[in-house]
Amino acid sequence: MAKNIIQFQKGLSLPKFLGKYGTEEQCYSALFHLRWPDGFVCPECGNKTYCKIKSRKVYQCHRCHRQTSLTSGTIFAATKVPLTKWFLAIYLLTQRKTSVSALQLKRDIGVSYNTAWKMKHKLMQVMLEREKGKKLSGR
Ligand SMILES: [Zn+2]
Structure with missing residues (x-):
C-alpha cells in the first residue's frame, strides 16, 4: 500500500476535482x-470486522483490538498535513505539464516551505517508483 497513490483522471478540472x-x-x-x-x-490478524473510532480516525479490530490508522504505512502518515492538501498536491503535480516547484506548492496549498518540499519529494519518489514498476511489468 505504501507505494500506492491516488490517481486522478487526466484533464480533470480544478472545480471538478474540488467537488x-x-x-x-x-x-x-x-x-x-x-x-x-x-x-x-x-x-x-487479517480479521475483517472492526469498529471505527471517530474522534481519532482509527479502525479497531474486533478480534485483536489493534488500532489501525487509515494513513499508517502510507506516504500520508508522516506528516500532520490534512488529506485535502495531499490530494491537492498530487493533483497539481500530476495535472500540470510543467514541473511544480516546492515554492509554488507551498503557495498553492498553503503549507510551510519545508512541508511542501517534503511532500513533493515523497510524491515524486512514489511516482518514479510507479513508472519503474510499469516499465518492468510491461516487458
Ligand atoms: Zn486484528
Whole structure:
C-alpha cells in the first residue's frame, strides 16, 4: 500500500476535482477504498470486522483490538498535513505539464516551505517508483 497513490483522471478540472475531493471526508473515503478495496482488513490478524473510532480516525479490530490508522504505512502518515492538501498536491503535480516547484506548492496549498518540499519529494519518489514498476511489468 505504501507505494500506492491516488490517481486522478487526466484533464480533470480544478472545480471538478474540488467537488470530488474538496473535503477531508471525501479524501478519507477515497483513501479507504484504495487501501482496502474489499473492506477493512486488520494488518495484524487479517480479521475483517472492526469498529471505527471517530474522534481519532482509527479502525479497531474486533478480534485483536489493534488500532489501525487509515494513513499508517502510507506516504500520508508522516506528516500532520490534512488529506485535502495531499490530494491537492498530487493533483497539481500530476495535472500540470510543467514541473511544480516546492515554492509554488507551498503557495498553492498553503503549507510551510519545508512541508511542501517534503511532500513533493515523497510524491515524486512514489511516482518514479510507479513508472519503474510499469516499465518492468510491461516487458
Ligand atoms: Zn486484528
